[in-house]
Amino acid sequence: MQLNIKYFGLIAELTSCGEEQLEFQGTKIEEVLEKLFEKYPDLKTKDFQVAQNREIVSNDSKITGGDIALLPPFSGG
Amino acid sequence: MKDKKIKNVFKEGAISSEFIGESIAKHQTKTSIGAHNIFLGQVRADEIDGKTVSAIEYTAYEDMANEKFHEIREATFEKFNLTCMHIYHSLGKVKAGEICLFVFVSSPRRKEVFKALEYVVEEIKAKAPVFGKEIFEDETHQWKVNS
Numbered sequence: 001m002q003l004n005i006k007y008f009g010l011i012a013e014l015t016s017c018g019e020e021q022l023e024f025q026g027t028k029i030e031e032v033l034e035k036l037f038e039k040y041p042d043l044k045t046k047d048f049q050v051a052q053n054r055e056i057v058s059n060d061s062k063i064t065g066g067d068i069a070l071l072p073p074f075s076g077g
Numbered sequence: 078m079k080d081k082k083i084k085n086v087f088k089e090g091a092i093s094s095e096f097i098g099e100s101i102a103k104h105q106t107k108t109s110i111g112a113h114n115i116f117l118g119q120v121r122a123d124e125i126d127g128k129t130v131s132a133i134e135y136t137a138y139e140d141m142a143n144e145k146f147h148e149i150r151e152a153t154f155e156k157f158n159l160t161c162m163h164i165y166h167s168l169g170k171v172k173a174g175e176i177c178l179f180v181f182v183s184s185p186r187r188k189e190v191f192k193a194l195e196y197v198v199e200e201i202k203a204k205a206p207v208f209g210k211e212i213f214e215d216e217t218h219q220w221k222v223n224s
Contacts, residue, residue: 006138008136008137008138008206008208009136009208009210009220010208010220012136051138051141054140054141054144055141069138069141069206071138072220073223074203074204074206074208075207075208075209075220075221075222075223076135076137076142076166076201076202076207077166077177077198077202077205077207077223
């Protein structure tokens with residue numbers, strides 16, 4: 001399945017891109033993260049939440065396809 | 078005045094005092110209102126390790142943030158007796174001393190607006206995926222974390 005991975009804030013700085021496509025065989029968010037950790041080892045040291053289709057999900061949530069976003073701590077306002 | 082349409086909360090750059098003034102003026106026709114309360118978030122020139130913050134550059138997961146702002150609006154109307162509510166947040170560069178967040182709540186009665194405004198602002202800080210990059214005078218930067 002094709003996933004659209006979005007990066008924001010300091011995470012986007014680390015990956016040097018705001019968005020990329022990822023070909024993925026698996027079922028859970030944590031499996032996507034493992035793949036991303038392989039590509040960007042420094043990600044492991046960063047604090048972030050994951051959103052799937054614009055809702056915060058946990059690492060053992062099921063992949064439903066679409067947009068996966070890595071969100072560093074919020075600092076609006 | 079609830080409405081189901083998801084609004085775009087974001088404005089490019091700082092929120093001007095003229096814009097804020099015009100927003101207040103627009104409410105003069107809504108005469109059931111007896112109390113407004115306004116929160117203005119201003120960019121602070123924090124000093125960090127001897128360097129001074131000169132601006133914050135805001136980015137956001139805009140689609141998700143607008144959905145979250147919408148949910149916060151809906152929840153606030155459920156909890157408090159409000160006539161109307163407006164939220165604006167900056168994107169891009171906002172210099173120290175300029176306004177980056179404008180929250181405006183109105184009600185027939187003052188007690189509601191005091192409680193509602195604090196609720197809205199705290200919810201925004203906690204739930205809206207907005208990211209601030211603190212830019213120092215020497216053009217280096219660090220990523221802001223809400224305290």
